[in-house]
Every structure is written in C-alpha cells, then in structure tokens.
Amino acid sequence: MFVSSTTMLCLYVLAFCWVNIRKIMDTYHCNMWTAFLKSPVSGILILYTFICAWFVGGLTAFHLYLIFTNQTTYENFRYRYDGKMNPYNLGCIRNEVPKRSFNIEVGKRQAVADEDFEDIQSQIDSVGGLERCGTQPRHTNWDHKANWEITPDIHVLAAEFGMESGLADRQKISRDH
Incomplete structure (x- = not known):
C-alpha cells in the first residue's frame, strides 16, 4: 500500500x-x-x-x-x-481473499513446551543435584546480609512442579550460611 x-x-x-x-x-x-x-x-x-x-x-x-x-x-x-x-x-x-489468521507459532511453542517439559524438569533437577553434591564451587563470596528466604508464592510454585525437596535443601543451605 x-x-x-x-x-x-x-x-x-x-x-x-x-x-x-x-x-x-x-x-x-x-x-x-x-x-x-x-x-x-x-x-x-x-x-x-x-x-x-x-x-x-x-x-x-x-x-x-x-x-x-x-x-x-x-x-x-x-x-x-x-x-x-x-x-x-x-x-x-x-x-x-483474506484468510483467517492462525498464529502457528503459539501452537508450536505450546506443543514443544508440553513435549519437553519432562526433559526441562530433569535438567533443572540435575543442576540442583550438582549444587548439592559439591561439584560447583560454594557461593562464599555472596553477600551474607542478603535475605535469602523463600516466599510463600515460591513454595506454591515449587509444590505445583513437585520440587519441594529441592527447596527444602536450599533453605537449609541458606540458613547455614
């Protein structure tokens, strides 16, 4: 035009x-x-x-x-x-003739998210496992005055995705420091 x-x-x-x-x-x-x-x-x-x-x-x-x-x-x-x-x-x-618009990207992204959710979850768990078993350096240079408490909304999200045990381990580590 x-x-x-x-x-x-x-x-x-x-x-x-x-x-x-x-x-x-x-x-x-x-x-x-x-x-x-x-x-x-x-x-x-x-x-x-x-x-x-x-x-x-x-x-x-x-x-x-x-x-x-x-x-x-x-x-x-x-x-x-x-x-x-x-x-x-x-x-x-x-x-x-104008066609009905269909956003193929939205459907595609959703399908990929559904298929790969378990793979992403296992990757997240493996990163959490690396932190717990000591293969990554300790975060000793972090500011000790920072507030590392996990808020209730994070607990709800963790419960929804079945990650309560990982959060409990992280809370314990943050209290020890």
Whole structure:
C-alpha cells in the first residue's frame, strides 16, 4: 500500500504541475519555457516526480506481481518458481481473499513446551543435584546480609512442579550460611 500510494502521489503531483504550467501559458499567453520561468517549482517538481514515478511505479508493478503469484520477495529471489509451479499460488482472485489468521507459532511453542517439559524438569533437577553434591564451587563470596528466604508464592510454585525437596535443601543451605 505504501509503494502504490507513493506512485499515485507522484502521478498526482506530476499531473497538477502540468495543469499549473498550462494555466500559466493560457493566462499570460506565453510558451512553455516562459511558463517554467514564471513557476520554477512546477518545473522542478515535474522533473523530480517524473523520475520518481518510474522507480516507485516499477516497484509497485513488481509487488503487484508478487501479490498475484502469492510470493514474498524472498521467495521470488531465492526459490525462483520459473518453470516450476508455485505451491502457494491459488490464482489471481483467490490470492487476494483474506484468510483467517492462525498464529502457528503459539501452537508450536505450546506443543514443544508440553513435549519437553519432562526433559526441562530433569535438567533443572540435575543442576540442583550438582549444587548439592559439591561439584560447583560454594557461593562464599555472596553477600551474607542478603535475605535469602523463600516466599510463600515460591513454595506454591515449587509444590505445583513437585520440587519441594529441592527447596527444602536450599533453605537449609541458606540458613547455614
């Protein structure tokens, strides 16, 4: 929409600058060059918008082609469906019909979270086990004045995920320090 509206704006300005030059020619009964001298801004805009209209017009035409063939710019340059059928092209009319949006990422993330929950839980338990068996250095450089008590909401979360024993061990360690 941005590129096509920019093309339309360029054509609009170009057309009305020509209308302005034509009115000047009719009003003063002069030729085109004299009209350009009387309104130099119109002459500059005619030149500028003529050049810009070719660039943004070409970009608009390219994007319309992408829309009609149901491709992204990346697909067009990367995969090149020349000679092959684009599997996503539904035809000029059906490519334009808005589809019901479905966020595939949300469903995908949820499915991954459900499948890998036990694996993540075992990784958390193994890290907790490493702390308890002494394979990691003791945290003796921690600030002893800090409050390391576990709040009730953390206890609720731990109970929900079945980690009460790990929290009890950590509370005991934090009280010993």
